[in-house]
Amino acid sequence: MTDTSEIAYLEKTLNQLTKVYKKLSSNITDQDHQFKDLQKYMVEYKSELDKFEVYDYQQTLSMIDKRGFAQVMEREQVRKLIDSPYFGRFDFLYHGDLPSEAETIYIGRFGFADEEGTQYIYDWRAPICNMYYEFEMGEAYYVAMDRQFDGELIKKRQIKIEHSKLQYVLDSSLTIQDEVLQQTLNQHANDKMKTIVTSIQREQNKIVRNDSAYNVIIQGVAGSGKTAVALHRIAYYLYKFRDTLRAERIFILSPNKVFGDYISTVLPELGEEPIRSFTLDELTTNLLPAAVTFRSFEEETKDILSNPNGALASRAKMKGNYSFVQKLQSFLSNLDSSLLKNESISIVGVVLQADYLQGRFLQYRKEPVVTRLELMAEDIIQVLKSKWDREGKLPSKNEIIKRLKKRLLFSSPLAIYRAFTETLGENSFEFSKKRFEFNDVYPYLFVQFYFKGVKQYELVQHFVLDEMQDYTPIQYAVLSKVFTCKRTIIGDFSQALLPYETISKEAFEALFHNLEYVELTTTYRSSYEIAMYAKKFMRHGEIHPIARHGKEPEEWKYSTLEQMLKHIHEKARNDFQTTAIICKTEKDLQILQDRLTLSFTVLDGQTEKFASGLLLTTIQYAKGLEFDAVIVPFVNETNYRTEFDRGLLYIASTRAMHELTVLVDKEAPSPLL
Numbered sequence: 144m145t146d147t148s149e150i151a152y153l154e155k156t157l158n159q160l161t162k163v164y165k166k167l168s169s170n171i172t173d174q175d176h177q178f179k180d181l182q183k184y185m186v187e188y189k190s191e192l193d194k195f196e197v198y199d200y201q202q203t204l205s206m207i208d209k210r211g212f213a214q215v216m217e218r219e220q221v222r223k224l225i226d227s228p229y230f231g232r233f234d235f236l237y238h239g240d241l242p243s244e245a246e247t248i249y250i251g252r253f254g255f256a257d258e259e260g261t262q263y264i265y266d267w268r269a270p271i272c273n274m275y276y277e278f279e280m281g282e283a284y285y286v287a288m289d290r291q292f293d294g295e296l297i298k299k300r301q302i303k304i305e306h307s308k309l310q311y312v313l314d315s316s317l318t319i320q321d322e323v324l325q326q327t328l329n330q331h332a333n334d335k336m337k338t339i340v341t342s343i344q345r346e347q348n349k350i351v352r353n354d355s356a357y358n359v360i361i362q363g364v365a366g367s368g369k370t371a372v373a374l375h376r377i378a379y380y381l382y383k384f385r386d387t388l389r390a391e392r393i394f395i396l397s398p399n400k401v402f403g404d405y406i407s408t409v410l411p412e413l414g415e416e417p418i419r420s421f422t423l424d425e426l427t428t429n430l431l432p433a434a435v436t437f438r439s440f441e442e443e444t445k446d447i448l449s450n451p452n453g454a455l456a457s458r459a460k461m462k463g464n465y466s467f468v469q470k471l472q473s474f475l476s477n478l479d480s481s482l483l484k485n486e487s488i489s490i491v492g493v494v495l496q497a498d499y500l501q502g503r504f505l506q507y508r509k510e511p512v513v514t515r516l517e518l519m520a521e522d523i524i525q526v527l528k529s530k531w532d533r534e535g536k537l538p539s540k541n542e543i544i545k546r547l548k549k550r551l552l553f554s555s556p557l558a559i560y561r562a563f564t565e566t567l568g569e570n571s572f573e574f575s576k577k578r579f580e581f582n583d584v585y586p587y588l589f590v591q592f593y594f595k596g597v598k599q600y601e602l603v604q605h606f607v608l609d610e611m612q613d614y615t616p617i618q619y620a621v622l623s624k625v626f627t628c629k630r631t632i633i634g635d636f637s638q639a640l641l642p643y644e645t646i647s648k649e650a651f652e653a654l655f656h657n658l659e660y661v662e663l664t665t666t667y668r669s670s671y672e673i674a675m676y677a678k679k680f681m682r683h684g685e686i687h688p689i690a691r692h693g694k695e696p697e698e699w700k701y702s703t704l705e706q707m708l709k710h711i712h713e714k715a716r717n718d719f720q721t722t723a724i725i726c727k728t729e730k731d732l733q734i735l736q737d738r739l740t741l742s743f744t745v746l747d748g749q750t751e752k753f754a755s756g757l758l759l760t761t762i763q764y765a766k767g768l769e770f771d772a773v774i775v776p777f778v779n780e781t782n783y784r785t786e787f788d789r790g791l792l793y794i795a796s797t798r799a800m801h802e803l804t805v806l807v808d809k810e811a812p813s814p815l816l
């Protein structure tokens with residue numbers, strides 16, 4: 144097809160779409176009337192209707208409401224398709240067919256067929272569309288309904304349609320993949336994350352469509368599209384498993400509220416229901432018993448960052464690596480043989496020997512202690528029944544459990560945890576005013592799981608965790624028990640926010656079975672120049688920028704605070720959609736907050752919505768986000784000195800898409816530059 148035939152196909156498609164749009168609109172109006180009429184009728188004849196009639200009418204109302212809602216959603220998809228119905232086309236020739244029989248597939252954000260079943264547009268997630276992302280021209284295949292279909296891609300095109308108008312048609316042979324991607328990436332930042340369906344790259348597509356692995360761990364450099372990929376993977380799952388998977392049964396754990404807001408529109412843009420994400424603090428509140436209070440992860444992280452060598456940081460560090468999990472596991476498994484005191488019990492004159500009790504207790508070691516006691520009590524009742532021949536009443540199961548409990552060396556998870564921390568040395572556990580520090584919460588939950596179990600999210604069908612490097616092995620050990628469903632875990636070891644070892648590839652392998660570990664090394668966010676600059680701050684692995692060129696990052700030297708402020712004012716007056724000033728510490732942020740005369744928005748733990756314009760924030764809250772321009776102030780030898788600080792500079796500089804300015808103290812520059 145030439146461009147004229149593409150115009151003709153577009154016209155034909157738009158005609159059909161418009162027809163369906165009108166029909167849906169008229170259906171919706173009819174249903175609206177039906178609903179209102181029925182409601183009116185019910186009000187008018189309220190006194191004459193019996194309760195069965197009321198129930199019937201209510202059912203009908205709810206049915207109309209549901210049907211209407213579904214049609215509104217469908218119409219919204221059609222509206223979006225009218226604006227831009229598809230973004231690509233490929234022609235596939237099945238092996239054995241004549242060239243004239245090649246099938247033409249138009250690929251769009253949603254599928255669309257007319258009433259006769261003619262498929263005008265295929266949903267990007269349809270099995271056949273995998274070829275668009277996976278293959279260049281030539282031999283290709285796709286798998287549908289467990290069958291492989293072989294053939295040849297004889298045409299592949301990128302098509303841009305905006306406001307129902309054809310903007311361009313580019314044949315794949317012109318290596319346009321890159322050009323189109325570049326155009327997309329050259330755009331200015333948005334206050335919400337965008338979908339990437341039109342340009343998902345091959346290595347990303349493999350992750351999106353991988354449905355064999357139980358646990359997928361994605362290690363990807365900054366800007367490699369991890370978050371985008373994870374969200375498109377959810378959309379793919381919701382499409383592929385639409386009969387069994389529900390959006391509300393997907394659990395996303397995100398680093399903070401503003402990040403949750405930033406990613407919130409991707410799934411609705413892809414035609415799926417929005418999925419609310421939770422922060423670790425919100426989840427933790429749900430997992431702990433209501434009476435137990437704790438210092439939030441967010442607050443503790445702030446304190447550790449402001450004093451990385453302090454006592455709190457060292458307590459957290461002690462509990463941050465995998466050997467800590469091993470220590471706790473071995474403490475608990477040793478405890479199994481001493482937790483129940485080695486004593487016999489006499490119940491209604493029948494003596495139950497210590498050996499027998501220990502044997503039963505160990506027999507049930509896979510269960511939490513409390514469950515073990517329940518099972519033992521059932522066994523004991525059987526023994527009593529067989530040995531006790533007198534008239535009268537046997538003690539109840541609960542009474543026996545109570546007696547067994549009294550023989551426990553420790554009567555609560557907290558007592559066990561305390562005993563464990565004593566083995567770690569002095570000052571390893573701070574529990575002032577009965578409030579946990581965050582670094583103790585997950586070890587405590589692990590002990591609680593051992594003692595009485597933890598709340599499990601059994602209804603959750605898929606668990607997604609972003610910024611995996613900020614979670615510790617003990618947290619993963621607990622999360623793996625709480626969420627036993629399939630998991631997608633994404634992050635970047637080079638972007639660690641905590642100044643000590645946390646999770647590692649090896650720890651993941653020890654903690655999760657059936658795990659697929661994938662690495663992404665191409666960065667899409669930053670210009671080539673920014674990515675190459677940020678590379679020197681990278682602590683692990685490789686980063687490959689794509690060839691999208693921009694301004695060289697600027698290291699600007701200042702001697703006084705006044706000079707630095709002046710330069711910020713100059714830099715911040717630009718035409719970009721978003722510019723972020725990213726500080727290391729809260730103290731520095733406060734100085735700028737007091738001294739800047741421009742209008743700006745502070746982005747911190749209280750922020751719920753991502754804003755555009757000039758933003759003032761810290762590295763902790765800038766994580767996962769991106770901005771057109773970034774200014775990193777106060778780059779001096781105190782703030783950026785250690786290897787850990789190097790990682791922080793990596794996080795800060797890779798937030799920039801188009802422009803990066805690093806403000807360096809002339810008298811005391813950071814040795815990391």
Ligand SMILES: Nc1ncnc2c1ncn2[C@@H]1O[C@H](COP(=O)(O)OP(=O)(O)OP(=O)(O)O)[C@@H](O)[C@H]1O
Nearest residue numbers: 339342343344365366367368369370371667668767
């Ligand atoms: N295939 C793609 N096509 C177009 N844009 C892409 C593609 N992949 C990623 N991007 C863009 O690159 C930017 C970075 O993506 P994303 O935030 O998902 O990366 P990330 O790996 O999670 O980054 P970080 O770890 O730094 O937070 C986003 O603007 C995203 O839209």
